[in-house]
Amino acid sequence: MSTHLVTGGCGFVGRNMVQRLFRDPNAHILFIDDLSVGTHPDTWLGQPLAKEIKNLRLYGTEERLIFLKADLRDVLRELNKDPEWFKKHYGIDIVRFDDIFHFAAIVGGRSKIDGDPMLVAQDLSIDAEMFLYVCRNKPGRLLYPSSSAAYPIDLQTESNTLQLKESDIDFSRMGEPDMTYGWSKLTGEFLAKIAASHYGVHVTCIRPFSGYGEDQDLSYPVPAIAARAARKENPFEVWGTGKQGRDFVHIDDVLDLTLLAMDKISDGRAINIGMGKLTSFLELIEVFSGFAGYTPTIKTLLDKPVGVHSRYCDMSWVEENLGWKAKISIEEGMRRVYEAALKKI
Numbered sequence: 001m002s003t004h005l006v007t008g009g010c011g012f013v014g015r016n017m018v019q020r021l022f023r024d025p026n027a028h029i030l031f032i033d034d035l036s037v038g039t040h041p042d043t044w045l046g047q048p049l050a051k052e053i054k055n056l057r058l059y060g061t062e063e064r065l066i067f068l069k070a071d072l073r074d075v076l077r078e079l080n081k082d083p084e085w086f087k088k089h090y091g092i093d094i095v096r097f098d099d100i101f102h103f104a105a106i107v108g109g110r111s112k113i114d115g116d117p118m119l120v121a122q123d124l125s126i127d128a129e130m131f132l133y134v135c136r137n138k139p140g141r142l143l144y145p146s147s148s149a150a151y152p153i154d155l156q157t158e159s160n161t162l163q164l165k166e167s168d169i170d171f172s173r174m175g176e177p178d179m180t181y182g183w184s185k186l187t188g189e190f191l192a193k194i195a196a197s198h199y200g201v202h203v204t205c206i207r208p209f210s211g212y213g214e215d216q217d218l219s220y221p222v223p224a225i226a227a228r229a230a231r232k233e234n235p236f237e238v239w240g241t242g243k244q245g246r247d248f249v250h251i252d253d254v255l256d257l258t259l260l261a262m263d264k265i266s267d268g269r270a271i272n273i274g275m276g277k278l279t280s281f282l283e284l285i286e287v288f289s290g291f292a293g294y295t296p297t298i299k300t301l302l303d304k305p306v307g308v309h310s311r312y313c314d315m316s317w318v319e320e321n322l323g324w325k326a327k328i329s330i331e332e333g334m335r336r337v338y339e340a341a342l343k344k345i
């Protein structure tokens, strides 16, 4: 029997991880989310509510899925004072976690990253509480999701575009990451290394590029463009020139590599998760409008925030050392998102 914690468990990556972990019949999964962005589990968990203990909701016939709506920082402060807080407060036997998947964060896409950077900087306090907790209580393993936003932005310009390698982040020679979001992720990576080297915590860091999937929030470009193509938007609006590009990777591949990396890496090293392929927003629109069977006129919205020009990764370290390659092609993954968008219109 194992007990895992998924923070931010009602967000995009968290929801998918909760469902993936639930496939193991021996796993109990506590997931915590303040629902500031996340969606309530009643809408996606697919398991009946079995019991409520105060504000804790236990789902499924075996009650292996346990949801707590709370600000993670409040819970961690309680646990940092008393590791037996769950047992004493709720009467349930959760004292130590096997795996912690720490997905709680203020993320929110370009409009939030550029539009409210000081809100996003709250990620520093969320991560600080988590790292204190893991160093004091030593869970089996911690997964810390950093981000491609941690990479130096001067390596992602129109005139200087390259495939970002893990070694492009070097704590002894720092480049400037992408806004407060990138700074908080970079700080998290540094804390991960300290947690491993000074406290002996098993930590794995990942730098996902642009993860996407069928159930992603419409504030993200892939599902938003899919939905607009399904409605046959014409002219088709794009932020900026649309020539800016990203490395889109399907959530199922993100989860596969995350779990593999946790088995192989314990020293806080960070790895890329992407396809190693740059796709521009204009190309995305072409793919989705192709599925919809029309050719729209493109309308560029040059006053919208676009972030760096090109962000994509070099996957050779992962391929050579972990023997892993993404399985879901852009065409297949985008087709799945399009089919899901069609059902919603």
Ligand SMILES: NC(=O)c1ccc[n+]([C@@H]2O[C@H](COP(=O)([O-])OP(=O)(O)OC[C@H]3O[C@@H](n4cnc5c(N)ncnc54)[C@H](O)[C@@H]3O)[C@@H](O)[C@H]2O)c1
Pocket: 007, 008, 009, 010, 011, 012, 013, 014, 032, 033, 034, 035, 036, 037, 038, 039, 070, 071, 072, 073, 102, 103, 104, 105, 106, 107, 108, 126, 145, 146, 147, 148, 207, 208, 209, 210, 211, 212
């Ligand atoms: N989706 C991607 O492609 C991607 C790429 C790079 C990094 N990441 C990282 O992966 C993690 C998850 O990303 P996501 O796409 O699922 O984001 P998301 O916004 O969908 O999920 C984050 C969840 O955290 C919750 N949350 C925020 N503050 C909280 C708090 N104080 N207490 C409890 N819950 C809180 C939100 O309600 C939300 O459900 C983040 O750390 C993000 O930086 C994701």
